[in-house]
Amino acid sequence: MLEPAQIRPVVVAALAEDAPSGDVTSQVFVPAAAVATADVVAREPGVMAGVQVLEVVFDEVDPTVEVVLHIDDGEEFAAGDVLATISGPARAILRGERIALNLLQRMCGIATLTSQYVAAVAHTRARVVDTRKTTPGLRVLERHAVRCGGGHNHRFSLSDAVMAKDNHLALTDDITAAITAARAQIPHTMHLEVEVDRLGQVEPVLAGGVDTIMLDNFALEDLRTGVEVVAGRAIVEASGGVNLESVGAIAETGVDVISVGALTHGVRALDLGLDMRITR
Structure with a gap:
C-alpha cells in the first residue's frame, strides 16, 4: 500500500509543472463559484492502480474536493465503468484533471499489462x-x-x-x-x-x-x-x-x-x- 507521503512529492511537482502561474483558461471561462461533479470513466477494460493517487491530487489542489472511489487497487474493470466520482469547485477539478489522469492512466496500464504476464505463467x-x-x-x-x-x-x-x-x-x-x-x-x-x-x-x-x-x-x-x-x-x-x-x-x-x-x-x-x- 502506498503512503500519501510517497505520493505527494510527485503530485506537487506535476501540478507545479502543469500550471506554474495558475490555470488561466479556467480563470477566464469558469465562474469562481461554479460547483461540478465529474466521473472517472474507463474507455477500455483493465486493472485498477492508483486510487490513492487520485485522492492526493485533488486534496493537493483543493481539500474541499470530495473523491468517492468505486473500485480498489488490483480490481478489474470493464469499458464504461465509473471508477470514481469527484465533486467540488469546478476550477479545482479542472486544475487536477490532467495530472490525475496522466498518473492514473499510466499506473492502470502497468497493472493491466502485468496481470497479462502473470496470467501467462500461472x-x-x-x-x-x-x-x-x-x-x-x-x-x-x-x-x-x-x-x-x-x-x-x-x-x-x-x-x-x-x-x-x-x-x-x-x-x-x-x-x-x-x-x-x-x-x-x-x-x-x-x-x-x-x-x-x-x-x-x-x-x-x-x-x-x-x-x-x-x-x-x-x-x-x-x-x-x-x-x-x-x-x-x-x-x-x-x-x-x-x-x-x-x-x-x-x-x-x-x-x-x-x-x-x-x-x-x-x-x-x-x-x-x-x-x-x-x-x-
Missing part, C-alpha cells in the same frame, strides 16, 4: 518481477502498479542489493574471487545477485556464493540446462527480451523469477476519461 511456479527501467521520479508509483497487477518488485534501488551485471564483470578477471570478496564486504542480510550470459559462467558464479543467478538472454534450451546445473543452489532468474508471447515458455523451463523491463518502460497508458458536469 501454470508454473515462476514469479514475474519488474526492473529499474522505470520513469525517473515515478518509480514508487510504477512499482505499486506492478503489485496491483499481481507481479512482484525487484530491488528498488542501487542501494538495496548487490547485483553484478555484465559491465561489472567486465572489470574483473576472476568472477569467483570477485564474488567472494563482495560477499565478505556486505552484511549477511544483503542479497547478492550476479548476471551471466553463457552457461560456462554458471559454476564459477555459484562457487563465489550467490543468492540469485540471472541467466540473461538465454535460449530456452540453455535456460533448462542452467536450471539443472544450478540445481537449487541459488534462485534462478531469467531476463532479457521477455514478451507476452515468450514468457510462458520461459517459465516452463523451471526458472524461479522472470524479470520484465517492459512492464514499466514499454507500457501503453490505459484510456481513461473524466466526464464533467456543472451542478451549481
